[in-house]
Amino acid sequence: MPSHRTVVARLREVVGNHVVTDPEVIAPFARDWTNRFRGQTPAVVRPGSTGEVAGVVRACRELGVALVPQGGNTGLVGGGVPLHGEVVLSLGRLTSVDEVDTVAGQLTAGAGVALGTVQQAAGAAGWRYAVDLASRGSATVGGTVATNAGGTHVLHHGDTRAQLLGMEAVLGTGAVVSHLGGLVKDNTGYHLPGLVCGSEGTLAVVTAARLRLVPDLPWRTVAVLAFASVADALGGSAVLRRSLPSLEAVELFLAPGLELVCTVTGMSPPFPEAHPAYLLVEAADRVDPTEAVAEAVGAVGRLAGSVVATESSRRAELWRYREAHTEAINTLGPPHKLDVTLPLGALAEFVDRVPVEVHAVDPTARTWLFGHAGDGNVHVNVTGPAPGDERVDETVLRLVAGYGGSISAEHGIGAAKRRWLHLARSDSEIAAFRAIKRALDPDGILNPNALLPPEPS
Ligand code: MLT
Numbered sequence: 001m002p003s004h005r006t007v008v009a010r011l012r013e014v015v016g017n018h019v020v021t022d023p024e025v026i027a028p029f030a031r032d033w034t035n036r037f038r039g040q041t042p043a044v045v046r047p048g049s050t051g052e053v054a055g056v057v058r059a060c061r062e063l064g065v066a067l068v069p070q071g072g073n074t075g076l077v078g079g080g081v082p083l084h085g086e087v088v089l090s091l092g093r094l095t096s097v098d099e100v101d102t103v104a105g106q107l108t109a110g111a112g113v114a115l116g117t118v119q120q121a122a123g124a125a126g127w128r129y130a131v132d133l134a135s136r137g138s139a140t141v142g143g144t145v146a147t148n149a150g151g152t153h154v155l156h157h158g159d160t161r162a163q164l165l166g167m168e169a170v171l172g173t174g175a176v177v178s179h180l181g182g183l184v185k186d187n188t189g190y191h192l193p194g195l196v197c198g199s200e201g202t203l204a205v206v207t208a209a210r211l212r213l214v215p216d217l218p219w220r221t222v223a224v225l226a227f228a229s230v231a232d233a234l235g236g237s238a239v240l241r242r243s244l245p246s247l248e249a250v251e252l253f254l255a256p257g258l259e260l261v262c263t264v265t266g267m268s269p270p271f272p273e274a275h276p277a278y279l280l281v282e283a284a285d286r287v288d289p290t291e292a293v294a295e296a297v298g299a300v301g302r303l304a305g306s307v308v309a310t311e312s313s314r315r316a317e318l319w320r321y322r323e324a325h326t327e328a329i330n331t332l333g334p335p336h337k338l339d340v341t342l343p344l345g346a347l348a349e350f351v352d353r354v355p356v357e358v359h360a361v362d363p364t365a366r367t368w369l370f371g372h373a374g375d376g377n378v379h380v381n382v383t384g385p386a387p388g389d390e391r392v393d394e395t396v397l398r399l400v401a402g403y404g405g406s407i408s409a410e411h412g413i414g415a416a417k418r419r420w421l422h423l424a425r426s427d428s429e430i431a432a433f434r435a436i437k438r439a440l441d442p443d444g445i446l447n448p449n450a451l452l453p454p455e456p457s
């Protein structure tokens with residue numbers, strides 16, 4: 001292995017002063033947002049162009065040094081931190097946002113642009129970027145593409161991959177692949193953006209993305225609905241999905257999570273009394289959807305209560321009950337975050353069963369459940385067990401697999417779940433993954449500790 005000094009000197013040849021080695025400055029780049037995953041790095045390198053990214057990748061390839069690409073560092077599975085002394089390749093300086101193509105309804109943005117900035121740019125041009133998530137202020141285009149981020153509106157608009165019309169990226173070979181023309185129909189071979197999207201920085205470093213925009217509908221209505229059970233709530237979700245075409249989001253949270261959110265944020269609860277399960281629903285349309293929402297909600301059986309908001313600040317308050325779960329749970333210490341997806345028919349039973357199974361493994365653990373009920377994605381968060389104690393992770397992920405679910409719905413596999421990849425993917429699928437990895441990153445320098453488990457020796 002080359003010395004730190006050699007690595008830093010070589011990187012400086014590519015990006016000049018944009019190699020950071022001050023331990024205090026680089027410390028936040030070496031740990032994740034939850035504090036569960038902590039590593040170390042000799043340097044954070046901050047290229048300012050795609051050409052410089054390619055130069056950095058080529059230099060690291062020559063030196064035999066591994067890289068971890070990093071965007072806003074909002075990942076939740078340890079996939080964006082240097083757990084084994086890798087160099088951090090920060091894309092934070094790639095902040096160009098092209099003018100919105102108002103004819104096509106598309107936008108090209110650099111990897112380091114925050115999701116919220118893309119949303120604002122789209123909104124200013126009368127369009128909307130459909131991917132939305134609570135960390136919109138820090139999560140970046142590059143990171144959301146690399147992880148195929150989902151979020152709160154997948155039900156209606158699909159995940160990041162569904163918005164991706166083109167991409168510029170640097171492969172592990174150092175070659176630049178750029179296809180940003182934005183043609184909706186373009187059947188000219190392998191769809192590299194679709195392949196790189198969700199590959200968690202293991203095949204290529206995303207430097208820019210061409211994104212599809214959707215019409216910015218002027219009217220929105222948000223409601224929080226209360227239920228006596230998760231099964232009732234999910235029954236309600238099915239009714240709404242069937243009867244309300246303007247439905248954009250159906251989110252789930254439970255009484256303990258809401259209580260914690262209210263304690264941490266100081267918000268008052270939405271109802272005078274607690275209910276076991278809640279749905280947050282959002283509808284958007286060209287005309288006020290409030291009446292349509294009321295009619296659809298009226299058809300929901302076993303409803304224990306509802307609050308409705310049309311005015312923007314009140315809508316944001318209702319959203320906060322759901323979106324503040326992540327920060328509220330983090331106040332209890334680093335959580336085990338198990339982002340899973342279940343066949344919708346099995347979701348209610350799973351949600352009821354998982355705390356019981358967790359308790360059987362670790363009676364001191366607390367299970368928090370919330371998520372995107374409309375698409376079957378539930379976030380199982382467990383607080384209590386030490387970060388390295390994976391018994392609870394194993395139990396939950398095996399339970400998910402037993403129901404025919406997936407061990408990652410939207411956060412990815414990262415470092416946290418790669419030992420369980422076999423629960424979701426067959427041997428031949430994993431062999432195909434490895435072949436693709438070898439082709440695009442022959443020396444295995446890109447994010448070597450994410451997604452794929454070590455090769456059996
Ligand atoms: C969410 O849906 O709030 C995010 O995926 C974050 C999380 O799971 O904590």
Ligand code: ZN
Nearest residue numbers: 151371379410
């Ligand atoms: Zn989520």
